[in-house]
Amino acid sequence: MKSQISLAFQKCKKENRPALITYTVAGDNTKKKSLEILKSISKHADIVELGFAHNAPTADGPQIQNSSHRALKNGIKLKDVFQIVKDYKKSKNAKPCILMGYYQMVHRYGERKFVIKCKQVGVNGIIIVDLPFPDNREFSKLCKKNSITFVQLLSPTTSKERMKKIIASSHDMIYYISMLSTTGGKLKVSPKKILANYNKIKKISPKKNCVIGFGITEKTISNFKNTDGVVVGSQICKEITRSLNNRQNPVINVSKIVSKLKKKRFVILCKICID
Numbered sequence: 677m678k679s680q681i682s683l684a685f686q687k688c689k690k691e692n693r694p695a696l697i698t699y700t701v702a703g704d705n706t707k708k709k710s711l712e713i714l715k716s717i718s719k720h721a722d723i724v725e726l727g728f729a730h731n732a733p734t735a736d737g738p739q740i741q742n743s744s745h746r747a748l749k750n751g752i753k754l755k756d757v758f759q760i761v762k763d764y765k766k767s768k769n770a771k772p773c774i775l776m777g778y779y780q781m782v783h784r785y786g787e788r789k790f791v792i793k794c795k796q797v798g799v800n801g802i803i804i805v806d807l808p809f810p811d812n813r814e815f816s817k818l819c820k821k822n823s824i825t826f827v828q829l830l831s832p833t834t835s836k837e838r839m840k841k842i843i844a845s846s847h848d849m850i851y852y853i854s855m856l857s858t859t860g861g862k863l864k865v866s867p868k869k870i871l872a873n874y875n876k877i878k879k880i881s882p883k884k885n886c887v888i889g890f891g892i893t894e895k896t897i898s899n900f901k902n903t904d905g906v907v908v909g910s911q912i913c914k915e916i917t918r919s920l921n922n923r924q925n926p927v928i929n930v931s932k933i934v935s936k937l938k939k940k941r942f943v944i945l946c947k948i949c950i951d
Contacts, residue, residue: 697724725775725803739913802819829853843877852889
C-alpha cells in the first residue's frame with residue numbers, strides 16, 4: 677500500500693506540477709498559534725514539514741533560528757510537538773506531515789519509543805538532519821517497519837557512488853540540499869546547476885520522489901517547475917517574525933504567502949509552472 681506521502685506526490689504529478697512542501701517550527705510563536713498556522717497552510721500546501729526546536733540548529737539560518745528561539749522561550753517540549761501533530765491530523769484539510777529535527781532529541785527520547793509515538797500521532801515522515809547514511813540504517817528500518825517514510829538527504833558534494841547507496845536505501849522521498857549553506861540563504865548556485873545535480877539523482881532512480889530545499893523563495897521557485905517538489909521554510913518563518921514585530925496575526929499573513937504561491941502555481945500551471 678502506498679504511503680500518504682507517495683499519494684501526495686502522485687496527485688501533484690497527475691496535475692503536472694511539483695509538490696509544495698512548507699516548513700514551520702512547532703510552537704512558534706505559541707503552541708496554539710503554531711497549530712493554527714499549520715491548519716491555514718494546509719489549504720494550499722501538499723505536504724507540511726514541522727520542525728522540533730533545537731537550541732543549536734546547525735543547518736538552520738537566522739529565520740528558522742528565530743522561530744526555534746521563540747518556541748523554546750515559550751517552553752515547547754517534544755510531547756507538545758506530538759500533541760500539535762495529533763491535533764493537526766484531526767483537522768479537515770490535514771496533509772501528510774513530516775517531522776524534522778536533530779538526533780539528540782530522538783536519542784534522548786529513545787529511537788524506538790520516538791518512532792512508535794510518531795506513528796500513534798499520525799506523523800507520515802521523519803527527517804533527522806544530523807543522522808547521515810550509513811549511520812541511519814537501523815533507524816530507517818525502524819521507520820519502515822512502522823510505515824513511516826524516513827527521508828534521506830543528498831547534497832552537491834555527495835559522490836556518485838555514495839549517492840547510489842543512499843538512494844537505494846531510501847524510502848519514497850529524497851531531500852536534495854541545493855547548496856552548501858544554512859537554510860534561508862540567497863541562492864548561491866545557479867538554478868541550471870541545481871537542476872543538473874537534481875537530474876543526476878533522478879537518472880539513478882526515476883521513480884523516487886526527490887524534492888529541492890534551501891534557497892527556495894517566491895522569487896526562485898519558478899525555476900524548478902519540472903521537479904517532484906520544492907520546500908519553502910525560511911520565507912514562512914521570516915513572515916511569522918515580521919508579523920509578530922508589527923503586531924499582526926501571523927496565521928493570516930502566512931496563509932496569504934502560501935496562498936500566493938498556490939495561485940502563482942495555478943496561474944503558471946495554465947502555462948505549466950510551479951509554486
